[in-house]
Amino acid sequence: MFLVTGATGGLGRRIVRLLREREQAVRAFVRLTSRYAELEQRGADIVIGDLERERDLQKATRGIQYVISTHGSNEANDGSAQAIDYQANIDLIDYAKDAGVEHFVFVSVLGADRGYEDAPVFKAKYAVERYLQTSGLPYTILRPSGFASNLLPLAERFRQTGTYLLIGDPKNRSSIVSTDDLAQIAVDAVTVAGARNQILPVGGPQILHREDVASIFGRVFNREPFLINAPMGAIDVVRNAVGLFNPQSREALGTLRTLLANEFFCTPAETDRLESMFEMKLESLESFIRRYLSV
């Protein structure tokens, strides 16, 4: 049986769906307050808990063969990088080891190893990567770039208004990955021999400038894009104002700033390696948007 943490998230949900489509047994770790009815309907075994409670993790790992860790802290779920991205993964690795888990898949982030000082999520992910590598558990560490599914609400807004808001340098490059491709890679990582004990950067098939996203939306919706380009300073202003009242949000905005200020893309050699290792063709952002928004 698989255990998926972050099962109600953008990626985790897709992993549970895929496992159920393949008729694999899966336990979905969810919070009582999460929207998990769909996962239950698909036949996932629901375990309710909080990643900040060790005994919940201990219970969830009993009888598990494979773990896929996809949970993460963000502004919306009010978690801290230290508690959720770091400590919950360390505890999960320890209990997975106790339970005799055969393979642990950890979803990290592209650039985790670049030593960004002001990005608590990146720091936490890198520390977890190192812990997992020396844990003795067979593992696969995935380092994805930005998810295509994050852009769906922006595409929907573009469809209605024709505008696209871009903060920072429009020439910054990224290789946005289809969240469905990433889900497939996460699931297959436990059986594909070449993925064992590897760190794999995961990106889409194209290296895009951030401004290209507006052009793609323009093509998909047959509409001239109106690009609003705000400077990086805008984030700093918000961050300093928010930080006066809420230090945790200030911390989270540091990670967001790092994401907006830097480039996150995979080289063609890295994507070729992924495609041949997992015997798949990576999907473009344009195809992903068309498929989800039925255009």
Ligand SMILES: NC(=O)c1ccc[n+]([C@@H]2O[C@H](COP(=O)([O-])OP(=O)(O)OC[C@H]3O[C@@H](n4cnc5c(N)ncnc54)[C@H](OP(=O)(O)O)[C@@H]3O)[C@@H](O)[C@H]2O)c1
């Ligand atoms: N999104 C990206 O572009 C991107 C890029 C690179 C790497 N990543 C990494 O990929 C992973 C998946 O990202 P995502 O966008 O799918 O995440 P997401 O949609 O933000 O989902 C986060 C998940 O973690 C769960 N969670 C948070 N705190 C919890 C707690 N205390 N107890 C139990 N569950 C908790 C959330 O549950 P609730 O539903 O209850 O809130 C949710 O299921 C994350 O590790 C992220 O850092 C994301």
